[in-house]
Amino acid sequence: MSLKETYGSLGLSDFEYDRILELLGRPPNYLELSLFSVMWSEHCGYKNSRPLLGRFPNDGARVLQGPGENAGVVEVGGGWALAFKVESHNHPSAVEPYEGAATGVGGIIRDILAMGARPVALLDSLRFGPLEEERNRYLMGEVVRGIGGYGNAVGVPTVGGEVEFAAAYSGNPLVNAMCVGLIRTEDLVRSRATGEGNLVVLIGSKTGRDGIHGATFASDELTEESESRRSNVQVGDPFCEKMVIECCLELLRNELLVSLQDLGAAGITSSASEMAAKGGVGIEIETDKVPLRESGMEPYEVMISESQERMLAVVEPGKAEETLRIVRRYGLVGSVVGRVSGHGDLRVIHDEEVVGSVPAELLTDAPTYERDVVRPGYLDEVQMLDLEAVPEPEDYNAALLRMLSHPNLCSRRSIFEQYDHEVGTDTVVSPGADAAVMRIKGTGLGFAISTDGRGRHCYLDPKGGGAATVAEAYRNLSCVGAEPVAATDCLNFGSPEKKEGYYHLAACVEGMAGACEVFGTPVVSGNVSLYNETESGAVYPTPVVGMVGLLEDVRRHATPAFKRERDVVVVIGSGARVSLAGSDYLEIVHGRVAGRPPEPDLEAEKKVADLVRELVRSGFVDTAHDVSGGGEICAVAEMALAGGLGIEYEEGALERTTAPQGRADIALFGEGSGAFIVAVPEERWGDLQEAVGGDVAYGRIGTVGGERIRVGDLIDVSLPELRTAYERDLFGAPGGAEVAH
Amino acid sequence: MRIGVTIFPGSNCDRDALHAIERIGAEPVELWHADADLKRADAVLVPGGFSYGDYLRPGAIARFARVMEPLEDFARSGGPVLGVCNGFQVLTEAHLLPGALLRNTGMRFVCKRVRVRVEATDTPWTALCDPGEELTLPIAHNEGNYFADPGTLARLEDEGRVVLRYLENPNGSANDVAGICNEGRNVVGVMPHPERVSDPALGSEEGLKILRSVLAGARV
Numbered sequence: 001m002s003l004k005e006t007y008g009s010l011g012l013s014d015f016e017y018d019r020i021l022e023l024l025g026r027p028p029n030y031l032e033l034s035l036f037s038v039m040w041s042e043h044c045g046y047k048n049s050r051p052l053l054g055r056f057p058n059d060g061a062r063v064l065q066g067p068g069e070n071a072g073v074v075e076v077g078g079g080w081a082l083a084f085k086v087e088s089h090n091h092p093s094a095v096e097p098y099e100g101a102a103t104g105v106g107g108i109i110r111d112i113l114a115m116g117a118r119p120v121a122l123l124d125s126l127r128f129g130p131l132e133e134e135r136n137r138y139l140m141g142e143v144v145r146g147i148g149g150y151g152n153a154v155g156v157p158t159v160g161g162e163v164e165f166a167a168a169y170s171g172n173p174l175v176n177a178m179c180v181g182l183i184r185t186e187d188l189v190r191s192r193a194t195g196e197g198n199l200v201v202l203i204g205s206k207t208g209r210d211g212i213h214g215a216t217f218a219s220d221e222l223t224e225e226s227e228s229r230r231s232n233v234q235v236g237d238p239f240c241e242k243m244v245i246e247c248c249l250e251l252l253r254n255e256l257l258v259s260l261q262d263l264g265a266a267g268i269t270s271s272a273s274e275m276a277a278k279g280g281v282g283i284e285i286e287t288d289k290v291p292l293r294e295s296g297m298e299p300y301e302v303m304i305s306e307s308q309e310r311m312l313a314v315v316e317p318g319k320a321e322e323t324l325r326i327v328r329r330y331g332l333v334g335s336v337v338g339r340v341s342g343h344g345d346l347r348v349i350h351d352e353e354v355v356g357s358v359p360a361e362l363l364t365d366a367p368t369y370e371r372d373v374v375r376p377g378y379l380d381e382v383q384m385l386d387l388e389a390v391p392e393p394e395d396y397n398a399a400l401l402r403m404l405s406h407p408n409l410c411s412r413r414s415i416f417e418q419y420d421h422e423v424g425t426d427t428v429v430s431p432g433a434d435a436a437v438m439r440i441k442g443t444g445l446g447f448a449i450s451t452d453g454r455g456r457h458c459y460l461d462p463k464g465g466g467a468a469t470v471a472e473a474y475r476n477l478s479c480v481g482a483e484p485v486a487a488t489d490c491l492n493f494g495s496p497e498k499k500e501g502y503y504h505l506a507a508c509v510e511g512m513a514g515a516c517e518v519f520g521t522p523v524v525s526g527n528v529s530l531y532n533e534t535e536s537g538a539v540y541p542t543p544v545v546g547m548v549g550l551l552e553d554v555r556r557h558a559t560p561a562f563k564r565e566r567d568v569v570v571v572i573g574s575g576a577r578v579s580l581a582g583s584d585y586l587e588i589v590h591g592r593v594a595g596r597p598p599e600p601d602l603e604a605e606k607k608v609a610d611l612v613r614e615l616v617r618s619g620f621v622d623t624a625h626d627v628s629g630g631g632e633i634c635a636v637a638e639m640a641l642a643g644g645l646g647i648e649y650e651e652g653a654l655e656r657t658t659a660p661q662g663r664a665d666i667a668l669f670g671e672g673s674g675a676f677i678v679a680v681p682e683e684r685w686g687d688l689q690e691a692v693g694g695d696v697a698y699g700r701i702g703t704v705g706g707e708r709i710r711v712g713d714l715i716d717v718s719l720p721e722l723r724t725a726y727e728r729d730l731f732g733a734p735g736g737a738e739v740a741h
Numbered sequence: 742m743r744i745g746v747t748i749f750p751g752s753n754c755d756r757d758a759l760h761a762i763e764r765i766g767a768e769p770v771e772l773w774h775a776d777a778d779l780k781r782a783d784a785v786l787v788p789g790g791f792s793y794g795d796y797l798r799p800g801a802i803a804r805f806a807r808v809m810e811p812l813e814d815f816a817r818s819g820g821p822v823l824g825v826c827n828g829f830q831v832l833t834e835a836h837l838l839p840g841a842l843l844r845n846t847g848m849r850f851v852c853k854r855v856r857v858r859v860e861a862t863d864t865p866w867t868a869l870c871d872p873g874e875e876l877t878l879p880i881a882h883n884e885g886n887y888f889a890d891p892g893t894l895a896r897l898e899d900e901g902r903v904v905l906r907y908l909e910n911p912n913g914s915a916n917d918v919a920g921i922c923n924e925g926r927n928v929v930g931v932m933p934h935p936e937r938v939s940d941p942a943l944g945s946e947e948g949l950k951i952l953r954s955v956l957a958g959a960r961v
Contacts, residue, residue: 148850152881153791155753239751239794329775331750418850420881422937423789425757428944439942441760554942731849 006030010037011220016367023362031300031348031356035363038266038304039273042530045366048496049528052506055513056523062485063524070114070191070262071181072524074486076550078443081185083115086125086178086451086490086546088529092233093146093175094222097139101146101175102236106308108179109156110262113245114311116189116252117181120424121438122151124161124177125451125490125544129170131407131730136165139173141731146236147177148418153238154245158419159427159436161451165407168455171534172222176490176527178451178546182440189252191261193275193283193314193340198258200272200283200338201320203251203327204244204310208293210234211267211306221495221533240309240332247330248311256323258314269303269363271312272338273346276360282343283360287350289337299350314340369496373507376500382460385581385595392665396714399589403669404637405725406588409630411641414729428554432642434476434626439554446554448482450547453492455540457597460582462504462541464599466511471600471674472628473547474519478609479624479676481557481616482549487516489526489545494538496530504541505530512543518602521547551617558616558678560625560635562643567623567704568685569639569647571632573608573675574697575656577601578666584629585669598672605674611696612676620691623679631669635677636701637709641726646706646719653701654711664714679704742956745770745782747812747828749803754789754825754936761936762786765952774806784821784865784955785812787828789881789934799842799884800830809835821865821955822928826882829920829930838923838930839897840889845882846913852881856908857919857933861901864922866929868954876947878933880911885932887914887921897921905931 001009007017010033020028020036028036042048058066064081065073071085089104105122112119124147129136140163151158156179193200211234251257259279261271268285276283287299293307315323320336327334341347347357393399403409416431428446429437435450452472458465470487477484489512494501516523532539551557562569580586581595615621623643627635640647654667680688685700692698710716744762748755748771759769770780779785792803803809809831816822816837824832832838845851854877859870870876889897894915897903905920912932920931935948 152850152852152883153751153753153794155790237794239791239796242751242753242791417853420850420852422852422879422881422934423753423757425760425937425940425943428942 007033010034011041012037016040019367029356031303032358034300034304035269035346035356035358038269039363040366042528044266044270046528047366047368048530049491049505050368051370052509055509057513057516058522058524060486060520060522063522064185064188066524067526070111072486072488073115073188074524074548075185076445076447078445079184080440080445081183081188082447082548083112083117083181083183084178084488084546084548085111085525086176086488086544087111087527088490088492089175089177090173090492090529090532091222093143093173094171096233097142098146099233099235101143102150103234103308104175104177105147105150106236106238106241107264108177109154109241110264110311112179112181113248114189114191114260114262115181115183116187116260117183118249119156119179119181119245120426121180121436121449122156122158122177123449123451123546124158125174125453126161126163127169127174127455127542128165129167130165133170136170143173143175144415144418150236150238152420154242155423157421157423157427159421159438160431160449162453163412163415164455166456166540168540172532172539174492174539174542176492176544178488180449180548187252189260191259191275191278193259193279193281195258195316196281196340196342197317198340199315199317199320199336200285200340201313201315201323201334202290202310202337203247203313203334204332205237205240205307206291206293206333207302207305207307209297209301209305212301212304221531223535234306234308236308243330243332244309244311247327247332250326251323256315256319258316261312263310263312265306267303267305268312273360273363275312275314276346277364282341282345282347283338284341284347284349285338287348289335291333291335299348299355303348371496371502373503374499376503382594383596387580390580390586390590392663393589397717400633400637400715400717401722401725403585403588403630403634404722405728407730408584409634411727413727414731429480429557429559433480433559435480435482437480437551437554437557444553446551448477448480448549448551450476451544452476453542453544455542456593457582458504458508458541458543461596462507463511464597466508466543467515467602468600469543469545470512470515470519471602471605473545474521475609475626475674477547477549478613479558479626481613482551483613484519484521484547484549486524487521487545487547489523489543491528492532492539492542492544493530494533501538508541508543515602519606556617556619558622558624560639560642561623562639562645562679562704563623564681565645565705566682567679568682568700569677569679569702569704570688570698570700571675571677572612572692572696572698573673575673575675578631578670578673580666580670583631583669583671585631600674608674608676608696611692612678615678615691621678621680625677627673627675627677629671631671633668637722639677640709640719641723644719645704646708647702647704648706649702649711650700651712656699742767742784743770743782745772745779745785747772747774747785747787747808749774749792749806751792751794752788752790754934758786758788758936761939761952764939765949765956767956772808774808777807777810779811779815785815787822787824787831789826789828792827792831799827800834803831804835813837816928819925819927821958823866824930825934825936826932829932830884832928832930837928838921839893840887842884843886843888844884845886850883851911854879855911855933857905858908860906861904861922864904864926864929865955865958866951867904868958869950875908877945878935878948879937880933882932885912885914887918889915904929905933
């Protein structure tokens with residue numbers, strides 16, 4: 001193989017190789033080239049996204065740790081803090097869905113553990129192609145099984161998430177996992193290596209050949225050959241991870257560690273070089289001291305292996321023996337594999353001979369690429385929507401049933417019942433609501449978490465979709481009664497080397513960053529997954545936002561379920577902006593993905609969300625839900641189904657939205673209002689009007705009761721009939737009750 | 742009263758059980774798998790989880806852990822023992838309870854709340870319940886499908902040793918069995934998790950009845 005072929009096969013460009021020559025002042029050997037290859041991959045080096053990520057606000061009063069560590073950390077109060085991050089495992093899941101999803105969960109848990117926090121909650125954002133295709137059914141089934149197989153065994157509850165289906169994700173599913181950890185603020189750990197002469201200890205499982213060059217694999221498009229790269233996908237062992245969690249928490253409790261870092265993409269190379277670069281020191285790794293799973297492994301393989309369930313710790317020499325004793329008590333492998341030194345290099349030693357040595361800061365400082373942001377021409381075409389060509393449904397009952405049975409809107413019960421969402425006994429609001437609500441034992445405090453993504457919206461309008469994604473997360477937290485404090489993001493996009501892909505990335509980030517500014521929710525951690533493309537094209541641009549909010553009194557929260565007969569149902573927020581453009585209704589009932597969804601009015605949305613949150617926080621409202629996919633009537637139907645109580649719309653209730661546009665389907669199924677639906681007992685209706693005041697639009701739409709949903713002479717459906725449509729098994733026969741159109 | 746909670750590698754409901762025991766005013770005691778010592782516990786709870794990863798058969802490895810030696814003696818001499826979920830599986834593998842727990846007939850892990858009927862109140866873990874009382878308890882398992890040969894099942898029924906019975910069978914269990922006891926009635930295994938509904942903050946305290954029963958028994 002020629003030199004050019006060698007570095008090319010490792011994913012390095014001519015420009016990058018020349019830069020390595022220039023920085024080192026000599027040609028690298030194969031091991032050193034491998035180190036650069038993994039560290040300068042998009043996955044580890046963020047070379048296409050770093051300049052754009054700088055636009056996110058990442059500071060705030062509650063932020064204890066922003067981007068740059070294993071996870072972001074926010075202060076809760078009472079001495080508590082939350083560490084959280086979302087990460088993708090898209091490429092591995094495309095070729096080996098069970099292990100890809102499982103190790104995605106395992107990896108994000110270790111990121112949280114590396115901050116010293118106990119992982120307490122998991123969420124997953126998933127995207128698949130339509131379930132009519134067998135391959136997509138297989139991918140979904142295995143991904144869900146993998147998430148459950150790992151999360152259930154490791155003992156961290158999976159409390160929420162979301163899933164959507166679109167042809168753009170066929171063959172390239174998105175599997176994003178978020179983890180939240182709880183920690184006392186004084187116990188926070190950083191990954192900075194310090195103290196020349198301190199020892200580097202590898203903890204967890206043995207090292208094998210699994211996942212060699214996984215980071216490079218994840219930074220390329222998926223092709224037919226990707227299938228042959230199954231060996232790039234790691235295999236998870238949740239039992240071992242459980243032991244790693246308990247062991248590391250005990251080591252930290254006993255104050256045995258100087259610093260801690262998880263091993264993820266690029267294995268020891270990434271962990272050691274980041275620890276060294278952050279501490280301004282060098283780290284020497286003796287590859288022959290690393291406990292191996294198989295014989296004959298080359299030093300470079302040991303350095304870049306992505307074997308799972310491993311952590312790297314810096315330990316003072318006097319504490320090494322006690323550290324290793326505790327590691328053994330948990331049945332784990334522990335070994336001193338190196339030391340901190342003053343030279344600043346990541347130095348690889350094998351049989352007492354230096355086999356490679358590269359300044360750590362060169363590895364962690366990948367070159368960055370800024371490209372021209374060019375608006376793609378397809379946008380003009382897809383944003384055109386002539387409402388005249390979208391006829392009103394003849395049968396609104398049928399339209400509603402069809403909407404609620406569609407995989408994008410139906411109940412997620414058949415997924416979340418496969419996840420243990422209660423282990424840990426802190427889950428106050430289980431999956432199925434707008435956000436998961438967790439308590440902090442021994443306090444009255446709670447926190448809420450949601451993940452949101454709006455791929456179709458971002459495809460139709462990248463900037464507006466990016467902003468709407470953040471707005472959706474903000475609304476979801478607000479309507480359970482939580483104050484949103486910070487976000488983490490996973491940017492799932494196509495190739496940044498293509499004009500369209502780079503535009504999507506740049507415009508979505510701009511929209512998200514602007515919304516985060518308005519909402520006061522800094523981005524404290526995140527992950528980028530580019531090259532989500534198959535031979536038939538890129539996925540929808542799908543930034544996923546995980547947001548965390550706080551509840552001062554966890555008892556005061558709301559859920560969507562109608563709770564009492566005769567409650568008054570009220571829409572809070574203006575209905576004037578609702579539109580069918582880019583809506584679920586347009587896609588599900590009319591088979592079209594078109595139009596430019598209303599650009600969110602962020603200031604107005606914040607005002608409404610803050611008001612609803614205040615109503616919940618003060619204990620005034622216990623029933624709330626935001627209007628999102630499927631529009632007002634689908635939100636109302638979900639509330640009715642969750643509570644087992646029907647609703648009767650009042651005469652004229654639709655006029656608040658039909659008046660400007662004149663169509664009942666827009667009022668019922670239109671999206672983009674940023675509105676909420678709440679329910680309060682009749683006798684509190686007067687108080688509610690007073691509490692809402694004159695600044696925010698609101699309107700009474702109906703009364704809870706009975707076993708039907710009735711809207712004038714348009715809709716009259718029984719709850720059992722709705723339930724049959726809504727509670728379909730996503731793993732059952734393809735299409736289910738839905739008839740293909 | 743001291744209630745011990747066994748901790749095997751891979752147990753993951755141990756901390757929840759310890760917390761619930763504290764809530765009922767008893768003293769929780771951690772029983773590490775590698776120590777053959779029950780630390781003077783007056784009762785023992787074998788918690789849920791995936792002991793040793795459940796890679797062979799749930800509970801099949803845990804039964805050989807050192808802590809099981811004194812636990813078996815304790816159980817055979819009439820000490821109150823409650824196995825929850827994986828703990829139930831461990832007790833069947835250890836032959837402290839008859840039968841076995843097979844994979845759910847739906848072939849999926851199932852996590853939800855189910856309604857069960859208390860069929861036997863003459864055990865140390867159900868003494869505070871009323872006969873026929875209905876409880877709503879959480880389940881979370883992949884192997885909760887109770888199986889025993891027809892003779893054993895008939896004996897369990899005849900001797901009133903079915904302790905909890907599902908109202909809607911979630912996993913294919915024979916005779917809708919959700920929990921059973923041994924001949925001495927002191928060893929009980931249940932698939933539902935009482936420790937998960939032991940706090941009003943989580944919306945229900947129905948599980949406390951089961952945990953408090955053992956306290957009531959101790960005072961008699």
